[in-house]
Amino acid sequence: MSASHPGQHPGQHPGQQLATFAATLRLSDVPAPVVRRTEDLMLDWAGSTLAGKGSRPVESIAKFWQSQSPATGPSEVLIHRSGTSPLAAAAINAAASHVAEQDDVHNGSVFHPAAVVFPPALAVAQALGRSGADLLAASIAGYEVGIRVGEFLGRSHYRIFHTTGTAGSLAAAAAVGHLLRLTPEQMGHALGSAGTQAAGLWEFLRTAADSKQLHTAHAAHTGLAAAYLAADGFTGAQRILDGAQGMAAGMSSDSDPARLTDGLGTRWATAETSFKYHASCRHTHPAADALLAVMTAHGLKPDDIARVETLVHQGAIDVLGPVVDPQTVHQSKFSMGTVLALAAIHGYAGLGEFDAHYRDPATVAFCNRVSMTLDAEVDTAYPARWIGKVVVSTTDGRRLEGRVDEPKGDPGNTLSRSELEGKAIRLAAYRGGADEAEMRALIATMWAMADVPVVGRLLPAAV
Amino acid sequence: MSASHPGQHPGQHPGQQLATFAATLRLSDVPAPVVRRTEDLMLDWAGSTLAGKGSRPVESIAKFWQSQSPATGPSEVLIHRSGTSPLAAAAINAAASHVAEQDDVHNGSVFHPAAVVFPPALAVAQALGRSGADLLAASIAGYEVGIRVGEFLGRSHYRIFHTTGTAGSLAAAAAVGHLLRLTPEQMGHALGSAGTQAAGLWEFLRTAADSKQLHTAHAAHTGLAAAYLAADGFTGAQRILDGAQGMAAGMSSDSDPARLTDGLGTRWATAETSFKYHASCRHTHPAADALLAVMTAHGLKPDDIARVETLVHQGAIDVLGPVVDPQTVHQSKFSMGTVLALAAIHGYAGLGEFDAHYRDPATVAFCNRVSMTLDAEVDTAYPARWIGKVVVSTTDGRRLEGRVDEPKGDPGNTLSRSELEGKAIRLAAYRGGADEAEMRALIATMWAMADVPVVGRLLPAAV
Structure with a gap:
């Protein structure tokens, strides 16, 4: 069916309504600004993935999958400029997507859609020779499904489970299922097979283990498999x-089943997705921006600051709380103190700032002056809104409050296409994933994606 | 280390003690009867796997993995006589292992070890050219780990999760990690990466969906990947x-962390594993054997029986209760009524009896005369002991009680090597997986496994 409101199937249970929506979505049903935003998200994802090149856990996952998979194939491994099976390419690109902590996030579901949707969608679109419009529609199906599943599973889920890993399997299945042109019934089966493979626990954070990259890879390949099996x-x-x-x-x-069908066909959750500005866990961004706001308003330098109390939601404490003395650059991206230190000292907590300065004595000293306190207003607003609040105590005895209602990158404070292009080019250059000329060509492809007849390689193959 | 009690590492937390045990286990630490039982279990597994040939969900999983994987390789796909990567072979063989419901089960953990341990262990032993002794030791490591993880997760876990799928990822990682000669520290990481991918929900039973085969495949390939990554x-x-x-x-x-280290190095959980006699969910076996005992003792025919009340543990009600009107042969293996009907009418609920008779009017009529009632004694003894109790009401008004304390196939009522050989040959013949001569050769290999210098193909390659 292709009704004007593709989400309305009141005779079906909520999960099947979501499956039917994902199977029957047409790009013509989607408002043009949402399609443009999806192109933005795909570019942002490509940059984030290229920034994963050379990362030890990413290359480890890539090495494993390449050892088990065909040496050539239709689906592009972005960080290696090689081709392999859709399954292996989806897993490797997903592993690479999330490690720089620069990929997108949907606030309400605390879910990182790009890392689990675009890798399987691109791999399968390339394998099947689908159009750019097909790839965009499939990606939107993946976003809309994954975000609603994350919202449905709720905050209690996120306390233990990495929602990007769990809801991610269903998001990947929806995107791939759309490209495989599953019927609504088949899409229901695909979501069933994805959901019964859904996994990902936060326990790894406590010892800075490599699991986060495994979770996105797992979501991508299990969701892809679920869709192929359903077909x-x-x-x-x-x-x-x-x-x-x-x-x-x-x-x-x-859990709340009403969230599974919330506004299907009229509310576009894809366009609610935020871009990351700082290269750290999103839970740190509101406070970092609030601190920068205070420093700018009062002309403070880092050494003027005696203490920063961040007023946060419980989810921030759950995820960031275990990280008390970060030992790796990746772990430091989950340290509220380190992120605020880099922002205070360098004005921005970017990839380069983390790599060069996360263990600087000045960073560690500032880090130790930062605390987290649960705040009722922030916690109540979360996850629909990620409010940033800080109380800064200065060395000369002042008590200054700072606040941001939408951290930079949120839909109401988003990045322009020019900013997105600059971010993607910097991410691609970070580990030599692609040079500026290559990225300019990739950007041109992205901005024309809706008219691409057959999705090909995003980057030239390795010679 | 290779101490005489390889499980004793009191300075480590329970999970690491288990990992250290799995990494350092030597076949010489294992009593000979346990090694012989492991050979029994491996033969029983091979037969069960071959019985999966031609099964629609199994072939669907095989088709998917073959489409994504090398067309040749060192690891044997038993049902197709082909070779591919260890990853794909592990997934396909695991999918095939469990569908006939004839593979083994460990009562205390309600865990089916063979289906998730032998597929990855064999695939990797073949890929690395390991010895039969290595394969046996690795398999024992997998059994000991998986069973203890299942016991640790407890009954509350099994109410929602398919323990064979979840604990299975760790069992597979332990077996493959042993073959990869991981250090104790690496083995800890392998279990960490396996556990964070662990998945499998019972929801599929309600609509007789195909997920069970997906769960064993998922456990095998995620556990294998976890071990390779740790290496x-x-x-x-x-x-x-x-x-x-x-x-x-x-x-x-x-959950009970003490179960993770219970008797490590002295208690051999591998040898506690039961063989299946009836080709159905193990939860049906105690009652089926108790019914057969009553019928034999009193010379009853099926038509003499007006009602059978089975007195069961809660786990049986949880798993079998949703199956009220089985629509597929696979679903009927989870129907207490169907299993008791086939046992009463044919004396045995085997693969052939299910295929030919699960929807016979006589079967359905008997099925509808069977009920389940929670019994305090049975429930308290479970899962350490699977007691079977039935109350049979005869058409002439008698009330007869039947009881078995160990269903056929349990360690105290086990199958002989001759019975195991016969079962494996029948299973292999069931869908043309292998003929008797091929199975006689495979059996000879199994009984000599401890002395095999390099593990090769179990069956001749397809021509």
């Missing part, structure tokens, strides 16, 4: 989301 | 099992 008649649980032995029953205590 | 330096959560955001925190409410 072949393989069945999955009908009520994998809200059934008595389904995902919410096992992995959530505050 | 390359990839790190995982140290306390993936009992950490504040680990598996038990997310997926259990009655």
Whole structure:
């Protein structure tokens, strides 16, 4: 069906309504600004993925998949300029997407869609020779599904589970299922097979282990497999989301099935997705921007600051709290103190700032002056709004409050196409993933994606 | 290290003790009867896997992995007599292992070890050219780890999660990690990476979906990947099992860390594993055997029986309760009524009986005369002991009680090597997986496995 409101299937249970929406979505149903935003998100993703080149855990995952997979194939491994099977390319690109912590985030679901949607979507579009419009529609299906599943699973889920890993399997299945042109019934089976493979626990943060890259890879390849299997008649649980032995029953205590169908076809969650500005866990961004606002307003230098109390939501404490003395650059991206230190000292917590300065004595000293306190207003607004509030105590005894209502990169404070281009070029250059000329060509492709007849390589192949 | 009690590492937390045990286990530490039992289990697994040939969900998973993987390779796909990468072979063989419901089960953990341990272990042993002794030791490491993880996760986990899928990832990682000769520290990382990918929900049973085969495949390939990654330096959560955001925190409410190290090096859980006799969910076996005992003792025919009340543990009700009107042969293996009907009418609920008779009017009529009632004695003994109790009401008004304390196939009522050979040959013949001569050769290899210098193909390659 292709009704003007593709989300309305009131006779179906919520999970099947979501599946039907994902299967029947047409790009012509999607408002033009949402399509343009999807192009923005795809460019931002490509830059983030290229920034993963050379990262030890990413290259480890790539090495493993390449050892098990065809040495050539239709699907592009961005960081290596090689081709392999859709399955392996999806896994490797997904592993690379998230490590620089510069990929996008949807606030309400605390879910990073790009890392789990574009890798399988691009790999399969390339393998099947689909059009750019197909790739965009499939990606939007993936975003809309993954975000709603994340919202459905709720805050109790996110306390233990890495929603990008778990909801990510279903997002990947929706995107790939759309490219495979699954029927609504088949899409329901694909989501069932994805959901029963959904995994990802936060425990790894405590010892700065490499699991985050494994989670995005896992979501991408299990979701891709679920969709291919569904196309072949393989069945999955009908009520994998809200059934008595389904995902919410096992992995959530505050799930809300109404979120699965919230505004399907009229509310475009894709366009609610935020771009990252600082190269750190998104939970640190509101406070970092609030601190920068105070420093700018009062002309403070780092040494003027005796203490920073950040007023945060519980989720920030859950994720960032275990990181008390960051030992690796990746772990430091989950340290509120380190992020605020880099922002205060360098004006920006970017990839280069982390690599060069995360263990500087000045950074560590500032880090130790930062605390987190649960704040009722911030916690209540979260996750719909990520308010930043800080209380700065100066060395001369002043108490200064800072606040931002939308951190930079949020939909109401978004990045322009020019800013996005600059960010992508910097990310690609960071580890030599692609040079500026290559990125200019890739950017031109992205801005014309809706008219690309057959999705080809985004970058020239290795010679 | 190779101490005589390889499980004793009191300075380590329970999960690391288990990892150290798995990494340092030597076949010479294992009592000979346990090694012989492992050979029994491997033969039983090979037969079960060959019985999966031609099964629609199994072939669907095989088709997918073959489409994404090298067309040749060192690791054997038993049902197709082909070779491919270890990853794909592990996934396909694991998918095939469990569908006939004839593979082994460990009662205390409600975990099917063979389906998730032997597929990755064989695939990697073949790829690395390891010895039969290495394969046996690795398999024992996988059994001991998987069973203890299942016991640790407890009954609350099994109510929602398919323990074979979840604990199976860690079992697979332990077996493959042993073959890769991981250090204890690396093995800890392998278990961390496996545990953070662990998945599998029972929701699929409600609509007789195909997920069970996906779960074993998923456990095998994610565990294999976790071990290969650990060998390359990839790190995982140290306390993936009992950490504040680990598996038990997310997926259990009655976990017991003491179970992770219970008798390591002295208690051989591998040898506690039961062989299946009836070709159905193990939860049906105690009652089926108890019914057969009553019928034999009193010379009853099926038509003499008006009603059968089975007295069961809660786990049986959780798993079998949703299956009220089985629509597929696979679903009927989870129907207490169908299993008891086939046992009553044919004396045995085997693969052939299910295929030919699961929807016979006589089967359905008997099925509808069977009920399940929670029984305090049975439930308390479970899962350490699987007691079978039935109350049979006859058409002439008698009330007869039946009981078995160990269903056929349990360690105290096990199958002889001759019975195991017969079962494996029947399973291999069931869908033309292998003929008797081929199986006789495979059996000879199994009984000599401890002395095989390099593990080769179990069956002749396709011509």
